[in-house]
Amino acid sequence: MVPLAAFTTYGIATDVTRGHLPTAFIVTLAAMTFTALGYANMVRAYPVAGSAYTYTQQTFGPATGFLTGWALLLDYIFLPTISYIVIGLYLGIAIPAVPGWVWVLLAIAVVTGLNTLGIKLVTGMNMVLVGAQGVFIATFLAMSYLTVSGRSEPADLVAPFYSADFSLTAVVAGSAILCLSFLGFDAISTLSEEAREPQKTIPRAIILCTVFCGLLFVLMSWVGHLVHPDWQTFTDPDSASVEVMVSAGGDFLAAFFTAAYVAACFASAMAAQSAVSRILFSMGRDGALPRRVFARIHPRYRTPHLATLVVGAVSLLACVMSLDQAAALVSFGALIAFTFVNLSVIKHYAIGLGRRRGADFLRYVLTPGIGVALTVWLWTSLSPLTFVIGLSWVAVGFLQLLRLTRGFKRPAPTMGHES
Numbered sequence: 001m002v003p004l005a006a007f008t009t010y011g012i013a014t015d016v017t018r019g020h021l022p023t024a025f026i027v028t029l030a031a032m033t034f035t036a037l038g039y040a041n042m043v044r045a046y047p048v049a050g051s052a053y054t055y056t057q058q059t060f061g062p063a064t065g066f067l068t069g070w071a072l073l074l075d076y077i078f079l080p081t082i083s084y085i086v087i088g089l090y091l092g093i094a095i096p097a098v099p100g101w102v103w104v105l106l107a108i109a110v111v112t113g114l115n116t117l118g119i120k121l122v123t124g125m126n127m128v129l130v131g132a133q134g135v136f137i138a139t140f141l142a143m144s145y146l147t148v149s150g151r152s153e154p155a156d157l158v159a160p161f162y163s164a165d166f167s168l169t170a171v172v173a174g175s176a177i178l179c180l181s182f183l184g185f186d187a188i189s190t191l192s193e194e195a196r197e198p199q200k201t202i203p204r205a206i207i208l209c210t211v212f213c214g215l216l217f218v219l220m221s222w223v224g225h226l227v228h229p230d231w232q233t234f235t236d237p238d239s240a241s242v243e244v245m246v247s248a249g250g251d252f253l254a255a256f257f258t259a260a261y262v263a264a265c266f267a268s269a270m271a272a273q274s275a276v277s278r279i280l281f282s283m284g285r286d287g288a289l290p291r292r293v294f295a296r297i298h299p300r301y302r303t304p305h306l307a308t309l310v311v312g313a314v315s316l317l318a319c320v321m322s323l324d325q326a327a328a329l330v331s332f333g334a335l336i337a338f339t340f341v342n343l344s345v346i347k348h349y350a351i352g353l354g355r356r357r358g359a360d361f362l363r364y365v366l367t368p369g370i371g372v373a374l375t376v377w378l379w380t381s382l383s384p385l386t387f388v389i390g391l392s393w394v395a396v397g398f399l400q401l402l403r404l405t406r407g408f409k410r411p412a413p414t415m416g417h418e419s
Contacts, residue, residue, distance in 0.1 A: 002133060006217040006224075007241040009324075010240050019229075020174075029210075031371070033211060035338045036211075037368070039206050049194075049279075056343075078326050083268045087269075088107075104319055180330050186337070187274075228243060277307040342368040
């Protein structure tokens with residue numbers, strides 16, 4: 001979840017929403033805000049590395065927790081893959097003499113190496129890369145203002161949000177894809193065992209990141225539609241953002257965007273690979289995945305190095321996968337996990353602890369209930385092909401669960417963590 005994530009699926013989501021991308025971002029922001037509150041509540045109860053896997057396991061039991069964690073893997077495993085796809089795509093456009101797959105391999109090697117060396121190094125690199133994005137965003141907004149205000153015809157400021165061809169169904173379908181741009185606030189919870197005062201700092205970080213970045217996404221997509229309102233003329237939806245930059249500030253801004261966006265993708269890949277390696281470590285520690293590989297910690301760097309290498313190996317699929325395929329699969333797994341996190345809040349606090357009166361009803365029943373409704377709504381708006389692939393992945397996880405439990409004759413792996 002980086003400031004320029006709004007441009008990852010800009011062309012794809014604009015096409016799906018019929019040019020109403022900012023409205024779709026508002027819908028997604030609403031759903032993600034309710035879910036962020038759910039994550040914040042569950043981190044306070046279980047400040048450990050397993051994220052949705054841990055929360056569901058502790059509230060609904062090991063079997064449900066395993067399947068939720070398995071669905072979450074579909075999200076986290078392919079999230080760094082998306083970053084690598086985009087790196088190869090944009091650097092391939094900027095430097096056509098070098099094939100895109102070469103950039104993909106180099107990016108995987110660098111990010112995997114940094115994640116193996118430790119979380120402090122990843123954090124330091126991310127601060128530098130996010131700072132570069134801030135400079136670009138300021139430049140983009142300034143040049144877009146000059147471009148739009150300098151045109152002879154005044155811009156229709158409302159059209160990106162609502163126009164004659166507005167379709168709520170199309171907007172919701174686009175919102176489901178845009179979940180990809182928000183993924184990262186949930187990944188913060190995977191660092192609970194490495195943060196100071198995680199029950200205070202992690203919830204605060206989750207909520208602030210979600211709201212701030214969500215509002216930034218709405219702003220940038222709105223400005224993008226103002227400078228390039230004719231969304232049906234995009235040459236290639238995958239790289240439509242470059243065309244927007246050319247409309248806003250010519251070749252200079254397009255080149256600046258490519259540099260800043262590739263930096264953003266490196267930051268996103270580092271954060272995503274760090275998160276999924278810790279999910280795999282948590283599942284390996286519990287015996288849900290092979291302990292010899294996934295539960296190993298590097299003796300010097302204190303990182304789950306083998307799990308990190310596995311994620312790097314899976315990311316090689318970036319050489320052959322398309323951006324829209326990877327984005328849909330990530331959204332499928334994420335929305336399942338988000339739904340169960342919200343359900344876990346209700347189960348843990350309202351049912352388990354009996355906190356369902358007064359302000360507690362708002363916090364532990366109504367808010368997560370709305371989160372469940374919104375995430376299920378978005379989930380059912382994904383394409384049929386995504387459902388086929390996603391449900392096949394869940395079916396493989398169910399077979400793994402049958403193997404681990406000997407046909408449910410023995411308990412599923414559990415963390416043995418006490419609240």
